[in-house]
Amino acid sequence: MISKLEIDRLAETYETVDFIKDDPVQFPHRFINKKDIEIAGFVSSLVAYGSRKVFIKKLDELFRIADNEPLNFILNFEPKILGNFNYRFGTTDDFAEIFSVMRGLYEKDGGLEELFKYGYENFENMFIPVTDYFYSKFSDKAGAGTYFMIPNPKKGGAMKRMCMFLRWMVRKPPVDLGIWDFMKPSELLIPLDVHVARLSRETGLLTRNSNDFKAVLEITENLRKFNPEDPIKYDFALFGYGVNNI
Numbered sequence: 001m002i003s004k005l006e007i008d009r010l011a012e013t014y015e016t017v018d019f020i021k022d023d024p025v026q027f028p029h030r031f032i033n034k035k036d037i038e039i040a041g042f043v044s045s046l047v048a049y050g051s052r053k054v055f056i057k058k059l060d061e062l063f064r065i066a067d068n069e070p071l072n073f074i075l076n077f078e079p080k081i082l083g084n085f086n087y088r089f090g091t092t093d094d095f096a097e098i099f100s101v102m103r104g105l106y107e108k109d110g111g112l113e114e115l116f117k118y119g120y121e122n123f124e125n126m127f128i129p130v131t132d133y134f135y136s137k138f139s140d141k142a143g144a145g146t147y148f149m150i151p152n153p154k155k156g157g158a159m160k161r162m163c164m165f166l167r168w169m170v171r172k173p174p175v176d177l178g179i180w181d182f183m184k185p186s187e188l189l190i191p192l193d194v195h196v197a198r199l200s201r202e203t204g205l206l207t208r209n210s211n212d213f214k215a216v217l218e219i220t221e222n223l224r225k226f227n228p229e230d231p232i233k234y235d236f237a238l239f240g241y242g243v244n245n246i
Contacts, residue, residue, distance in 0.1 A: 001204030
């Protein structure tokens with residue numbers, strides 16, 4: 001297994017302000033208002049798959065459509081605002097479904113922080129009530145892309161993008177934003193994709209063959225051995241390990 005000395009060094013090297021400019025976390029960093037930040041983060045997490053260069057370009061396009069006012073965009077959302085905006089699996093209608101649900105969430109139910117907090121306080125898997133909220137309000141127009149962007153945790157998937165979004169909201173700067181305080185950084189889970197899974201196996205952090213939620217729990221538990229209070233700081237170390245060992 002990778003040593004504590006090496007993984008701490010990598011985390012310290014890569015968790016810097018310079019990391020932000022090439023990462024989707026750059027988008028919530030553009031804002032000051034708390035609800036603008038969380039909406040920008042959630043929307044960015046929906047699109048954060050595939051080629052980083054491509055999806056960052058698409059997010060730039062989406063935030064231009066939103067006039068760089070995330071809360072105002074959601075509170076006044078109408079499908080026609082999107083034009084023909086789409087990204088890979090997500091059609092224009094798919095994005096419209098998600099943003100329409102978010103409009104109701106912010107008009108009637110507080111917002112994303114309140115929804116995630118409810119899940120955290122009442123469920124072993126906090127993502128279940130979050131996705132159930134969206135699913136219960138989707139219309140018949142919700143296509144496969146909608147359910148790809150808002151995946152079902154009951155299927156046992158890694159929930160990579162939601163874990164990443166939570167990291168942004170809960171961990172403190174410089175890279176993460178730390179605007180939510182209903183849970184501790186010690187309770188976060190590793191955002192697991194194919195890249196992180198491969199590196200975790202190479203470094204001895206993962207023995208499980210499947211890249212699923214059980215793998216997320218195994219990696220996170222091993223990272224807690226290095227730092228029980230903030231295990232997900234090593235997300236940066238795994239990034240750095242990949243850069244140095246390609």
